[in-house]
Amino acid sequence: MSENQPLPSPRPTPAAPSIAEINRARARRRRQAVLFGRVAVLVVVLGAWQLGTALKWIDPFFFGSPLGIVLRLAYWFTHGTAYGSFWFQIWTTIEEALLGFIVGVLSGVVVGVLLGEVPFLADVAGPYIKVVNALPRIVLGSIFVMWLGLGLASKVMLAAVLVFFVVFFNAFEGVRSVDRNLVANIRILGASRLQVVRHVIVPSAMSWIIASLHVALGFAIIGAIVGEFLGAQHGLGLVIATAQNTFDANGVFGAMLVIGLLALSAEALMAQVEKRLLAWRPAPAGEPAGRA
Amino acid sequence: MSGASRQGGISFTSVTKRFVNPKGEVMTAIRDVAFTVEPGQFCAIVGPTGCGKSTTLTLTAGLDSPSEGSVRVSGQTVDGLTRNVSFMFQADALLPWKSVLANVSLGPLFRGYSRADAQAKARDWLRTVGLSAFESHYPHQLSGGMRKRASMAAALINEPAILLMDEPFSALDVQTRSIMSNELLQLWERTRPSVMFVTHDIEEAIALADKVIVMTAGPATVKAVYDVDLPRPRGPVQEIRFEPAFLELQRRIWSALREEVEHAYQRSTGGAPAGRSEP
């Protein structure tokens, strides 16, 4: 290559760009190309969809249209829905998912650590947990609506149950795989059983637990929305259910879009939390996979 | 450093330890082991790999109990965790999610010091082992030698009456190892705990110890005990190892150990004589 030539180049170049600069420029160009590609896909798909409905190739009654979705969302945001402002519906779902997430994670970690630490309890509880876990958990939603009514509690409960199992299994496995050497060491240093749990068991199970939180967050949102589907007075699930019953395709897609954005931002937040909690770790090597 | 903590004699009387392996077979790790370590004595243990040296330390610490015989520490039969003991494990045992400072201050913290006092004490020890500048590093950000020094500080900070060390320096290069040996000796001179020091390195054993125990191939029992009459303080390991008394001891211990090592090797390779290779 000409860069390696010791001879003076025939054409005088003002300041030869360094390899690093070239690489940076190349990376920048690539990023721009990728972004452009993504936007292009979006424009083509939405454009085709819009055009298709305008030319009556696709029936807008069943498939909606991008413009219709935007208008529907705009209407909801400005005029509200039949059961209160749209913001309130969004907040209701967030609240249910968040509470369910918190309850599910806490109980999952506590029970997982407890059963992991006390083999007797694990042996006793094992079959029952397997049975409940084998149940399609969505059907529990019906029971919760019966027990707890149409309000917040039934959705929180459903979300919490979905989250619980994901977190529980990972916490349990994490506790089981703790380095026994570390436990022996800290016990000899004088730690009580509780201190062993706090300083060794929990932090060491943490990478397992955190791996499960991504999946758990998704489950919390699913739990809240399915719960609302089954019976609610507010929430995005109810918005979708109502739109579905009135054959309002634009409404269904609009609410879906909002839920998707919600899940994405929750995911981004989770990534930040994870980075903080696992700051002690060296470069991110393989980590235990989250289980669904 | 107080008089009470100076007790710390260890005695094994016909101790046997059996393990049940996952297949349900019983295997004997150590058999009829008997020896004593006087309070404040530095005792090295050498023996072929897998013979049961780590097991001996585990029994002393009370992490496990003997199948037969008794282990006594400071005159009392070991039952549950032995108190006033520190253990440097064969593998790294620093908590990877805590900084060096937090790791070293664990000992005092568990013994009831306030967080501030524990950290002050830990800083003292980090200065002693030359890690002051690294107190907020995580273990994985240290070199192998630094990690060993941090482990040593974490083990010694409780000023134990007994220090159990399981091949603490075996993962280090030769130069670092001799530096660490010297540092260990200096630290040991300060509080003079009784030490059980497992090693594969005869030179290291003689340079450090008052007494070297040679164990047989597994199931291990005590083959021979050698007293090391080199004067203390010993000074740098690199210098005393050419003294005639040192060389003579080294020769005797090696000849005792060699038979056992060969024995263990032959057994582990299915009885095939060493050195023959299949085509």
Ligand SMILES: Nc1ncnc2c1ncn2[C@@H]1O[C@H](COP(=O)(O)OP(=O)(O)OP(=O)(O)O)[C@@H](O)[C@H]1O
């Ligand atoms: N918890 C255990 N369960 C079953 N067997 C064990 C257990 N701990 C040790 N053993 C067995 O006891 C024997 C002695 O083990 P030990 O770790 O004491 O050897 P060692 O002398 O320390 O070896 P090395 O020098 O390689 O560290 C080995 O054969 C080992 O397989």
Ligand SMILES: [Mg+2]
């Ligand atoms: Mg060992």
